[in-house]
Amino acid sequence: MKLLVRIALLFITSVISFYCLSQKEASMQDLLPGDRYLTNWKVKDSVEIFTGDNLFSYIDGGADIYLEYGFIEVASCKYANLAASSIRVEIYKMTSDSTAFGIFTINSSEKGNPVDLGNKALLYDYYLDFWKGPYFVRCTSGQRDNGLMDTLKLFAGYVNDKIMETGREPKLTNVFRVDKMEFRNIKYITGIIGLGNVFNFGHGAIAGFKEGVIGYYDDKMLFTFSYPDDRKCREWFASAKGKMQMNQKYYDYIQMENGFTIKDKAGTSFCFIPYKRFIIIIKGLGWEEAQPVIEQIRKNLSN
C-alpha cells in the first residue's frame, strides 16, 4: 500500500513539475513573435530557452554580468527573410524591475536614440534595447542595414505589447535630482563587474555594495553606492580610503572633515564622502565646489 502511495505521489509530482515547466516555457515563448507575425519573416531556428547558470551555454562569454544583476531566464529566437537578412530577438527575465533596468543601463551608450517602447528603449545602428517590468529585451539585426530599422521596431513592438508588467526604476536613481544638473547615461549596478564596465577605481577599492548608481554630467561623474547598513558602509569606506592612498595612479590625498579628496594622474579631483549607509563619490569637482551638490544628494538620500 505504501509503495502504491509513493508511486502515486511521484506520478503526481512529475505531472505537476512537467505542467509547471511547460507553462513557464510557454509563457516566455508567448512573448516572442511567431512565423506569421510579419510577412516574409520566418522563424529560422527554434526558440531557445536557458535558465540560471545555463546562461553560460547560451552566451559565449559575458554571462557573468547578467548573473551578477540577477538573471532568471532568457528566450531567444532568430528570424530570417527571403533576402537572407536576419534578426534575433532575446527576452531576458531578470529578478526584478530594478535589475532589468540595471542590465538595460549597463548595456546602454550615448549612441542610442530614444524610442517610445517599454519603460525605456534605445535604438542603435543595428540593434534596439528596451526594458519593461522585469524584462530586458534586445532585437539585433545581423547586418548594419538602415532598411531593417523599422522591422526591428516592429519585432520589439510585438514583445512590448505582450509584456503586461510595468516597471519602476530603483529608488537610488533619485540621487540624480540635483538642481541645474541634468545627468545623462545613468547606470545602475549591483556588483563589481558592473562597476568595472563603467569606471575602475583600482582593484577592490570600491566593493561590498548592494547597489550603486552612476551618472554623467558634462565631464563630471557622480557615483553613489549603497551598503546594507551604516557599519558596513564605514568599513568599506575605510577600505576605499586605504586603497586609494596606496594606488599609484592617484596622488594629493587630503583628509577632509567628512571624507577625503584625491587626484588622478590627469589632475582630476575626486571627492569621497560617506553618508549614513552610502558612499558618494564625485569625479571632476574640488571639495568646495562639490559641497552644494553633496548637500542635495544627502537630502535625496534621506527622502
Next chain:
Amino acid sequence: MAKKINRRKFISNTGKLSAAALAGSFVLTGKSSFASLFNLPDIVVINGTHYFQNTIQAMEALGGMGKFVPKGSKVGLLINSDFDVPGTYVNPDISIAAVKMIFDAGASEITKLQVIKPEYWQRSSHYEEYKDMLDSLKVVSSNTFPAEYNEADFVKISPVEGGKSLRETEVVKAWLDCDVFINIPIAKHHATTLLTGALKNIMGVSTRKANVSFHLGSGIKNDPEYLAQCIVDQNLLKKTNLCIMDATEFITNNGPSGPGDIRTEYKIVVGTDIVAIDSLCSSYVGYEHDEILTSVLGNQAGLGTLDFSKLNILELTA
C-alpha cells in the same frame, strides 16, 4: 610607444627602427626577403583598410610567415570567429590571409582548433578565390560552442603545471600536439575581463564545462580575478608561436558577444608576445594596460611583457 612609419618617412629614419621600417617598406614594394637582414621588430602594427593585404604586409615586416612556420610543420589555428554581430569576430580577410601565408610557408597541414562556420568565411570578398584552400583545412569538429568533452578530440589535464587557480581543464588535443600554434583573436570588450584578446582567446580550446569552471570555480560567483588567473594558467599549457590580432573594428561595450558601440582603428597587430599585444590593444579598446587583469597576471606568470613600450614596435601605414 609605437613609432609610426609611412612610405615617405621611412627613408629619413636611421638605426634599428629604420632597418625595420625599410623591411616594412620593401614589403610594400614586394621585396620583403631583405627583412631577415635587419633586426626585426617585436611587434608590427599596420594601419589601413585593406585587411587581407595588410595582414601579409605586417607579417612580412615581422620577418615573414616562414620565420614561424617551418616547412612540413603542423599548424593549429585558433580564430575568434564564432560571433554574429559586427565588431565581435575577426575580420575573415585577416584569417584568409593568414591561412594563405601558412600554406605558402610550407605547412603540411592546418587544423582549425575550433569549428568555423561556412558563413564566417563567406563574409570575405576573398572567399571564392581561396575556397578550395579553406576547404582543405582540418578541423576539430566537436569543438563547437558549447563544446562537450570526448576522448577522441579532448584531453583532461590535472593538475595544470604552474597554474595558480586552474586545477584541471579539458582542452583540444590538436592544440597541444601541433608544431606551431597561431592565435588569431580580436581586440574587443569583455564584461568581466574588460578585454577579449590573445590571452582570453585561449578559452576557445577548452570545453564548455572547463570554461564555466573558470567563471564559477572559485566558489564565488562573478570573480574577475579568478577568471583571469584561470585564463593565464591555461595559457601556460602551450606557447603561442604567433599572434595576429584584429584591431580593425570592434565593440567597446557589451562584449564579448555584443551588439555594442563599434570603434574602428583599422589596425592589425602581429607578434609573439601575447601579453604585450593584449596590453597594446587594450589602449585601443579604451583601457590602460595595467587595468587588464589577464595582462597583469600573464606578465607575472612569465607569458610576456606588460609594459609594451619596452619593446620595439613598428607601426606602418599601408
